[in-house]
Amino acid sequence: MQYLEVTIKTTPAGIQLTADALTAMGYDSLVIDDQTEYQAFLEANRACWDYIDEALAKRLEGLSQIKLYLENDGSARERLEALGSGLQALKARHPGKDLGPLTVSAAPLDEEDWSNSWKKNYPPQFVGENLCVLPYWLPAEAAQGRIPIILDPGLTFGTGAHPSTQMCLAALEQHLTPGSRVVDLGSGSGILSIAALRLGASTAVGVDIDPKAEDMARENAAYNNLGPDRFRAFTGNVAGDRRDLAALGGGFDLALVNIVADVILALSPVLPEIVRPQGLVICSGILDTRLEEVLAGLTCQKLRVLEVRSQEDWRCVVARREED
Numbered sequence: 001m002q003y004l005e006v007t008i009k010t011t012p013a014g015i016q017l018t019a020d021a022l023t024a025m026g027y028d029s030l031v032i033d034d035q036t037e038y039q040a041f042l043e044a045n046r047a048c049w050d051y052i053d054e055a056l057a058k059r060l061e062g063l064s065q066i067k068l069y070l071e072n073d074g075s076a077r078e079r080l081e082a083l084g085s086g087l088q089a090l091k092a093r094h095p096g097k098d099l100g101p102l103t104v105s106a107a108p109l110d111e112e113d114w115s116n117s118w119k120k121n122y123p124p125q126f127v128g129e130n131l132c133v134l135p136y137w138l139p140a141e142a143a144q145g146r147i148p149i150i151l152d153p154g155l156t157f158g159t160g161a162h163p164s165t166q167m168c169l170a171a172l173e174q175h176l177t178p179g180s181r182v183v184d185l186g187s188g189s190g191i192l193s194i195a196a197l198r199l200g201a202s203t204a205v206g207v208d209i210d211p212k213a214e215d216m217a218r219e220n221a222a223y224n225n226l227g228p229d230r231f232r233a234f235t236g237n238v239a240g241d242r243r244d245l246a247a248l249g250g251g252f253d254l255a256l257v258n259i260v261a262d263v264i265l266a267l268s269p270v271l272p273e274i275v276r277p278q279g280l281v282i283c284s285g286i287l288d289t290r291l292e293e294v295l296a297g298l299t300c301q302k303l304r305v306l307e308v309r310s311q312e313d314w315r316c317v318v319a320r321r322e323e324d
Contacts, residue, residue: 002072004106006080008087012064014099019066021090025083031067064100072108080106122153125160128170131195133160136223147198150223151189152216160191167309167316168258168284169195175280175318176201180253183207183274185238185267190217192256193231194224206233207248238274239266251276257283261290265297272301275321280306284316291315 010018015034022030070076087102124142125133132146135153153159160166172192176182178200184193187206190213196204206217214233221231236244255275257264264283271281281303286294288310294317295305302322309316 003109004070004072004076004080005109006068006070006083006104006106008066008068009101009103009105010064010066011098011100014097014102015064015066017094017097018087018090018099018102021086022066022068025086027068029068033063033065033067069109070106076106080104122159125166127160127166128173131169131173131198133169133191148224149191149195149198151191151194151220152223153189159189163311163314164258164285164316165191167311167314168192168256168282171282171284171307171309171316171318172196172254172256173199175282176254181251182254182256183248183252184256184258185274186257186259186263187217187233188213188258190220190231190233192258193217193233194221194226196254196256197221197226197230198224201254202230204231205248205252206231207236207238207244208233209235209237211235238270239263245270245273248274250274253279255279255281257281258285260285261287261294264294268297268301268303271298271303272321277321277323279321281319281321282316283319284314286315286317288313288315291317 008018008022012034015032019030019032070079084104087104091099091102122135124135124138126144126146127133130147132143132148134140134143134148134150136150140148149160151159160169169192172195176196176199180196180201182193182196182201182204184190184196184204184206187193187208190206193204193206208214208217214235217233218231221233234247236247238245238248250273252275255271257267264286275281281298283294283298291308298305298317298319303319304322306318306320
């Protein structure tokens with residue numbers, strides 16, 4: 001079946017009224033693009049990231065539109081004309097409302113297998129000397145002899161494509177001692193925990209404040225035949241809740257923190273409680289503009305910086321906990 005992608009141009013002030021009118025016309029699957037919603041989302045979650053995709057922000061600049069999809073059959077032209085008439089009638093009913101042009105444009109979509117076409121965007125990711133992040137639907141041979149980290153990349157953050165994750169994996173490959181106990185703070189998909197176990201860690205614990213991440217990380221561990229005897233995932237805020245910190249425990253040989261600078265700084269005071277003396281901490285997700293701030297924060301907690309890795313605008317820090 002072939003479809004038309006229909007785009008209606010409106011304004012931030014008119015987008016909800018237009019969407020309501022489209023629903024009343026019988027269109028119940030709408031895709032809304034609104035710059036103001038994007039900006040509000042960023043403001044509400046400012047503490048979660050340091051970096052905003054500038055290309056995406058540019059594409060959304062001044063954008064307020066609604067998309068819907070029609071079967072491209074013999075009645076498509078008639079339905080488009082009726083849609084246009086209905087929208088102009090909406091405009092006439094609200095002369096004092098800035099609804100924008102309410103123009104209607106349509107473009108054909110290529111026929112393809114939508115249920116599987118997204119998978120082409122997730123090829124194997126070859127990282128470090130010996131690792132390969134492998135989507136679960138690809139055969140083991142796609143790892144080309146490297147150690148596979150098998151993931152469902154559609155689940156949550158952590159597909160191995162981002163420079164911060166790649167640097168963290170490469171540092172983990174270099175610094176992990178077989179038999180280590182590893183904790184992954186902000187574990188997301190569980191990619192770092194799984195990599196640590198693949199590289200010889202005895203156990204790993206993944207912690208995330210998002211309850212969905214717990215299930216997702218556990219599912220990805222199962223793809224790698226890692227059961228609860230090796231991998232444990234739990235939901236908690238170890239930086240803000242002493243009960244969660246106590247439940248996590250301490251004495252870990254290695255802590256992985258691949259988040260953003262503000263969260264790394266918030267976690268830094270509890271890292272000495274989590275990591276044993278002479279244990280390692282690998283922090284990534286740090287923009288170069290925040291590096292000095294993070295280095296100072298780690299040093300204040302008696303974490304001696306061993307190395308700083310760089311990839312594009314991102315930095316990864318490896319530090320060792322000093323003796324008490």
